Amino acid sequence: MIAKSIVKKFPRDRWRNGYIKGKIGTDPAYDAVYEQLRGRSGPLWDAGCGLGLMAFYLRERGWTGDVLGSDLSEEKIALGNEVARDHYAGVRLMVGSMTEPPEGFLGSVTLIDVLHYVDTPTQQRMLERVRTLVAPDGVAVIRFTARDRSWRYYATVLEELFVRGSGWISGGRICFPTCDEVVNGFEAAGWQTTIRPLWGRTPFNSYLLVATPPRA
Numbered sequence: 001m002i003a004k005s006i007v008k009k010f011p012r013d014r015w016r017n018g019y020i021k022g023k024i025g026t027d028p029a030y031d032a033v034y035e036q037l038r039g040r041s042g043p044l045w046d047a048g049c050g051l052g053l054m055a056f057y058l059r060e061r062g063w064t065g066d067v068l069g070s071d072l073s074e075e076k077i078a079l080g081n082e083v084a085r086d087h088y089a090g091v092r093l094m095v096g097s098m099t100e101p102p103e104g105f106l107g108s109v110t111l112i113d114v115l116h117y118v119d120t121p122t123q124q125r126m127l128e129r130v131r132t133l134v135a136p137d138g139v140a141v142i143r144f145t146a147r148d149r150s151w152r153y154y155a156t157v158l159e160e161l162f163v164r165g166s167g168w169i170s171g172g173r174i175c176f177p178t179c180d181e182v183v184n185g186f187e188a189a190g191w192q193t194t195i196r197p198l199w200g201r202t203p204f205n206s207y208l209l210v211a212t213p214p215r216a
């Protein structure tokens, strides 16, 4: 079982490791990203990577492309790098904002549950930037909470306030975009897009955008 295999590589911590196991075991985002990267060579930039769980999951599934992850949390990056160094070759995590892509990067990009931490104009600049970072054979995979009038949206807002209160995620904004705000720029630029709900067994209003660049 992949979740168990990843957890075993982290230092002992009952609460954190329980969270990792539950997250990887139940969140459909990991498999959805793997399915998009399968057959692509990499590299991948995982912006807002947290502990690097996406990178570790991809390695466990056999995806061998280089992964660069960045996150604002020094603590998560230090711990994730410790695990990567010992167990997952070709995975490198850095402290940094999603608004600062790695120098000279060209490949595929994932943004999983992180876009809402910056305001709307910054989100738009970020999405525009993503379109310059994806290689012709790469893909952008973005999971976000859609701002709408559904009960799921309000449940996600409550959960976000709770994780802030718990200290697991600190700082930044809570600025959930609408589906149109995320998708329209890609479509206007001629990208091929698919968007679908991806909330799995959670009560959250999660959507997944998969976007590939226009063919030259």
Ligand SMILES: C[S@@+](CC[C@H](N)C(=O)[O-])C[C@H]1O[C@@H](n2cnc3c(N)ncnc32)[C@H](O)[C@@H]1O
Residues within 6 Å of the ligand: 047, 048, 049, 050, 051, 053, 054, 070, 071, 072, 073, 076, 096, 097, 098, 099, 111, 112, 113, 114, 117, 118, 169, 170, 172
């Ligand atoms: C909900 S977690 C998602 C983590 C990871 N993408 C995953 O799916 O496991 C959001 C992460 O975004 C990070 N974050 C918040 N604002 C950020 C920013 N401006 N740039 C990079 N990371 C950010 C937080 O530190 C946190 O680790």
